[in-house]
Amino acid sequence: MKSDDIRIEDIRAGSRTALARALSLIENDRPGAAHLEAALSPHCGRAHVLGITGAPGAGKSTLIGALLGEFLWRGRTVAVLAVDPSSPVSGGAVLGDRVRMEEHAADDRVFVRSVSARGHLGGLARATGRMVDLFDAAGFDIVIVETVGAGQSDVAVRAVADTAIVVCPPGLGDDLQAIKAGILEIADILVVSKCDQPAAERTVTDLTSMLTMRGRGRTVPVVRTAAGRGEGIAELVDRIEQHGAAAGRGRRRREAAEPPAPAGGEAGELLAQVHAWRAAGQGVALATVVRTWGSSPRPEGSHLAVNGAGAFVGSVSGGCVEGAVVSEAQAVIADGKPRLLEFGVSDEQAWAVGLACGGKVQVYVERVA
Numbered sequence: 001m002k003s004d005d006i007r008i009e010d011i012r013a014g015s016r017t018a019l020a021r022a023l024s025l026i027e028n029d030r031p032g033a034a035h036l037e038a039a040l041s042p043h044c045g046r047a048h049v050l051g052i053t054g055a056p057g058a059g060k061s062t063l064i065g066a067l068l069g070e071f072l073w074r075g076r077t078v079a080v081l082a083v084d085p086s087s088p089v090s091g092g093a094v095l096g097d098r099v100r101m102e103e104h105a106a107d108d109r110v111f112v113r114s115v116s117a118r119g120h121l122g123g124l125a126r127a128t129g130r131m132v133d134l135f136d137a138a139g140f141d142i143v144i145v146e147t148v149g150a151g152q153s154d155v156a157v158r159a160v161a162d163t164a165i166v167v168c169p170p171g172l173g174d175d176l177q178a179i180k181a182g183i184l185e186i187a188d189i190l191v192v193s194k195c196d197q198p199a200a201e202r203t204v205t206d207l208t209s210m211l212t213m214r215g216r217g218r219t220v221p222v223v224r225t226a227a228g229r230g231e232g233i234a235e236l237v238d239r240i241e242q243h244g245a246a247a248g249r250g251r252r253r254r255e256a257a258e259p260p261a262p263a264g265g266e267a268g269e270l271l272a273q274v275h276a277w278r279a280a281g282q283g284v285a286l287a288t289v290v291r292t293w294g295s296s297p298r299p300e301g302s303h304l305a306v307n308g309a310g311a312f313v314g315s316v317s318g319g320c321v322e323g324a325v326v327s328e329a330q331a332v333i334a335d336g337k338p339r340l341l342e343f344g345v346s347d348e349q350a351w352a353v354g355l356a357c358g359g360k361v362q363v364y365v366e367r368v369a
């Protein structure tokens with residue numbers, strides 16, 4: 001396919017054929033993709049991009065199906081990009097996703113596209129970001145990206161989305177402990193799905209107390225949904241719109257333009273928390289990424305601050321090793337001896353467990369005097 005077959009004007013005029021062909025060009029990174037991307041750029045920055053992530057089978061696609069109905073009712077147009085939707089749990093879910101979103105897929109105010117993360121080793125964020133740009137330039141009001149929560153793809157969602165939504169099904173129990181560091185760190189809104197099930201209240205309580213411990217209890221809403229019955233959907237869309245109004249649009253474009261600098265807001269939040277802990281007489285340690293190899297999700301200079309009780313703010317790994325750094329940081333607070341730590345997995349190991357790519361970080365942990 002030649003890129004000059006695809007006209008920006010056709011995409012912007014609403015041609016679904018032109019849009020589908022442009023998506024394929026970008027997904028497969030064919031010659032002309034970069035040229036197309038450059039031509040789209042001036043038309044980007046208007047769409048509200050939602051990232052929806054969560055464990056396999058958490059209920060993401062069903063939720064998106066319900067959100068489509070609510071957004072359409074509110075007069076919005078919506079594009080959905082489902083990244084690697086065939087998780088081991090629901091198996092072959094490309095078809096399942098179609099069925100779940102089918103009710104709206106024929107509506108010309110909706111466009112649903114599935115893409116596979118396989119074959120995008122390390123490049124998932126880039127391909128996803130470009131496809132989101134395409135939907136944005138095509139004029140969709142809302143662009144939803146669905147990814148299966150698997151460590152680094154969560155981070156990719158955070159980089160692409162204006163509003164990051166993490167879907168937690170009921171009854172995660174101890175698993176919740178294992179995934180909390182990663183998911184809670186990236187969430188702007190938490191959704192407890194399948195609230196028609198009795199275990200859901202317990203999950204709401206667990207998440208709320210974890211958020212409070214982390215000092216994010218006031219800023220991250222927890223919304224209960226039962227997508228099958230349409231419950232909680234209007235409230236979720238209200239929360240999404242509130243977050244979008246406060247956070248603004250085009251985070252992916254701002255961060256692409258200035259990649260190494262941590263967002264001012266993030267650094268400010270971290271400093272404020274450190275000051276608050278210090279003022280309350282608590283011991284504090286600061287972990288800093290000093291070196292990275294391969295595809296580490298956080299750049300050199302990223303910080304994680306930890307207090308003696310193990311509460312933390314910031315991130316050195318995007319979730320994968322945060323728990324280990326927190327325990328080491330507590331040891332540093334206790335004995336005052338700085339430590340240089342290394343964490344990571346090879347691309348091969350990462351691939352074997354279903355992460356998009358491997359990476360390694362070296363982290364320096366010191367007590368804040």
Ligand SMILES: Nc1nc2c(ncn2[C@@H]2O[C@H](COP(=O)(O)OP(=O)(O)OP(=O)(O)O)[C@@H](O)[C@H]2O)c(=O)[nH]1
Pocket residue numbers: 054055056057058059060061062063085086087089090091093096100148193194195196197225226227228229
């Ligand atoms: N009881 C109940 N079941 C639900 C609800 N939402 C989804 N499910 C079920 O949960 C299963 C997984 O739903 P999906 O929407 O495919 O979940 P997903 O997170 O998109 O799954 P993957 O994309 O494969 O990771 C399906 O069997 C759904 O019918 C709900 O609100 N209540």
Ligand SMILES: [Mg+2]
Pocket residue numbers: 060061062085093097146
């Ligand atoms: Mg799905």
